[in-house]
Amino acid sequence: MSQEVAVLGVGMHPWGKWGESFVKYGVRAAQDALRDAGLAWNDVDFVAGADTVRNGYPGYVAGATFAQALGWSGAEVVSCYGACASGAQAISVARSRILSGEAKVALVVGADAAPKGFFAPQGGRRPDDPDWLRFYLHGITNPTYFGLWARRRMDLYGATSSDFAKVKVKNARHGLHNPNARYRKEVTEDEVLGSKVVADPLHLLEICATSDGGAALVLTSLDFARKHTTKPVTIPAVSTVTPAFPNTVIEMPNLATDSGASSGPPETPFKASIAKRAYDRAGVGPEDVDVAEVYDLSTALELDWYEDIGLCAPGEAERLIRDGDTTIGGRVPVNPSGGLACFGEAVPAQAIAQVCELTWQLRGQAEGRQIEGAKLGVTANQGLFGHGSSVIVKR
């Protein structure tokens, strides 16, 4: 049995600060994906939703909410939550349902209406909850982690603030013509480095904003897709891995790492294991990658991903950004969509949006940002609480 499913349709609601319900964004993305697939809502027999429970309320159940808004059709539904990896969980669930033969046409939808400012935990005193503890005991926000990882690159590998700023400059240029991007404006290194420091060494323009937005996919079996298109884009593998003990690198939202005292650090650190699992499943390797979409919550974090998805060895990411290897036209462009730098974070939609972009790239439809001849792409993403996510997309 083939372990590939087809991406027959993709759709997005543009990212922004629209101030409307997340339902509207998800419905629009779903309708666009269905139109793109040449299918109707009634053709869908399975809906996988990525939940936006960050708002702290279980009423926002994505799968059923979108199914109701599109019109109850008796479709089966599953809703997933896995922080920033929620979208990848939804993709993985839909993919399995297709592979097992239980579903013919699966719709995957994620959308969010984001709050302003720092992400912060719900009210109440929860000393057992690491996400509450870090805020209360030390004022540790998400940018704190981005700053720690960035500074370590500087002290370990000689990264400079200029290297980090170059990531923002690149992504801003990539997203310039992307109609779904929120920020479409070039920025210079000086502008980046001239913006206020939020979490040393990172500046305001190096840390992604929170956005409203939505993204959707229509997944089918290869056989089904071949009746509708000659050469479908496919997903040969999804990874939703957790860490292997001990996870000795500090991670959101923890105050401490696991201890390596008895077993030593793991052979493959968590972040490197995420894409590795996907590569292994798909029978490909980093050398086969033509394009990547990674989770650039900060500029420096994009450099970490270059190494963690295997585009270069640890410590070499700065060379890639300096040499233009990851710019469109370079050896292996990263975040041709413009990335989070241009989109901002819409948590449950993000991992799905990455697959939308790769699909457009692999079909040659990424107008204004097209990577010529791209045949294989990889996404990478990490959610707090130990949620890894990586999707291989190929044509």
Added chain:
Amino acid sequence: MSQEVAVLGVGMHPWGKWGESFVKYGVRAAQDALRDAGLAWNDVDFVAGADTVRNGYPGYVAGATFAQALGWSGAEVVSCYGACASGAQAISVARSRILSGEAKVALVVGADAAPKGFFAPQGGRRPDDPDWLRFYLHGITNPTYFGLWARRRMDLYGATSSDFAKVKVKNARHGLHNPNARYRKEVTEDEVLGSKVVADPLHLLEICATSDGGAALVLTSLDFARKHTTKPVTIPAVSTVTPAFPNTVIEMPNLATDSGASSGPPETPFKASIAKRAYDRAGVGPEDVDVAEVYDLSTALELDWYEDIGLCAPGEAERLIRDGDTTIGGRVPVNPSGGLACFGEAVPAQAIAQVCELTWQLRGQAEGRQIEGAKLGVTANQGLFGHGSSVIVKR
């Protein structure tokens, strides 16, 4: 390809009001399920968690939380939320992962530490949210819906308060020797009818409490299971259906139904469609059912389920309870575990616990409440926001 997966292990943390973290309950249930399967935590390559987001906080991500507490092993993880159907979504996700060949040993876990009193929505003003609207505009709690449905049975079918009370008396007797039940005490019809009316015509002893508890399953392929046991219990079908438009029966948490003005009511009402989908998939029918576990949020609701899972025609459920058909020893015992009447509600664990009970019944291990010769069981469950759930279990 067979569409059956094996239930190789089941486990629970007893229901109660223990006042500890839901993590502890889930871990205990998982360990018991693994021991029951004769497998170790390291054998698990996929974890499906049912989320307890009712607490209003996304930090409670079930799958990764349990995986971390058991010891990060690099297992893949998906966490599901679908109100009371969350557990069934998790089962369905794990089942697909086995059927597709992506996972060998899947662990499904749900656990909850329940708040006291009425379920109520998170703070804040959300006029777009039906769950907020119903509380604010009309003081409509969950028992309101139970009362509406119960009263309709009385006015339509001539049900009496005594009929409803008989369900409680039966379930209390069923759960008497269940070591995982919270309430293990016989009650009389007079005691039920003597307790205070909460939502007319229902009394306090007819509406289920909220509990702490946990439940877990180990699912594998049939081939894998046959190497460990001679005749495994299997799951030939899971249904996680949504309604078909128009859903013309009032349902939690809505203030109004869909309109049947243009299309008329659906051929099969939502609640009846839930188990129907599972029967159809498994190639069985209500006549094949030896035992059922249904979601008795109220006594009267159990009677609705008799009809909705096809044990009798609409309006005949009262006859079944009066004649003892659904009592252990009767034609088709319902809730031999004692049901929610004896357990109370632990939302993400409930649908999983139903499968645990059916597994014990089908193996002949339901000491003190065994249904002799049971070969096929069905579960039914409904979550707010349009989440149906039904699982067929057979041996």
Added chain:
Amino acid sequence: MSEKTTVAAVEGLLVADPSAPRLLGSRCKACGTYYFPAEHTLCRTPTCSSTELESVELSTEGVLWSYTSANYKPPAPFVAKEPFEPFAIAAVTLEREQLTVLGQVVPGVGVDALKTGMAMELTLGTLHEDDEQRYLTWQWKPVGH
């Protein structure tokens, strides 16, 4: 009583005119399906999917589908009177719309006065009040009560 102004407790669901209480819904221009609360983005009849929906006032009379009572004080966001007075709740099916709407029953009418199938009509009642305003919601009462 007072010079307090009256206002709908939630915008967009009802006309806060005690002399002519009405619920505000919407109707699909293509297939005629009604929605309450109003749907204005997309018709949810799966075979229709029209985006042309118009605001409509719903029928003010209907048939009692079922009823129950709230004998214990509901939690927030409900603003309960102190001391709490139990009340009845009705589900009323509107004929033309083929749609059932929940709501409190007017004070003084308990479950003993109700029966499935009886005719009910819409009225307005005070949900709660503050120093300046009375917040109105819809309520159901037996026709002629």
Added chain:
Amino acid sequence: MSEKTTVAAVEGLLVADPSAPRLLGSRCKACGTYYFPAEHTLCRTPTCSSTELESVELSTEGVLWSYTSANYKPPAPFVAKEPFEPFAIAAVTLEREQLTVLGQVVPGVGVDALKTGMAMELTLGTLHEDDEQRYLTWQWKPVGH
């Protein structure tokens, strides 16, 4: 200053004794793995799963893994001083435990005074206070500072 009593901001994570600040963790008796915050139910080393875990005090010195700053006021539940004073945050790896612990850096030591690899030691500082009590949390400082 005052007669306020001092107390740990959260129970069970530290010894609130300014003369001998210590973090409280646990250690698996079977495999020797450390946990902070303490784990007492089940050893999370997947091949161990022992339930025998003992409370231990963690090393009070370690090596700076990395550091950053909080230049904007963090949201609640953090209780920020007014006006807000930016502070540095350190990740310090304890040698014996092979475990990295985050924490604020003592006031007056900014990122300019820090470098990955330098020796750091544990101390206690006031997180916030009310009329009766000062709530303590752990902080890191360069050894000898």
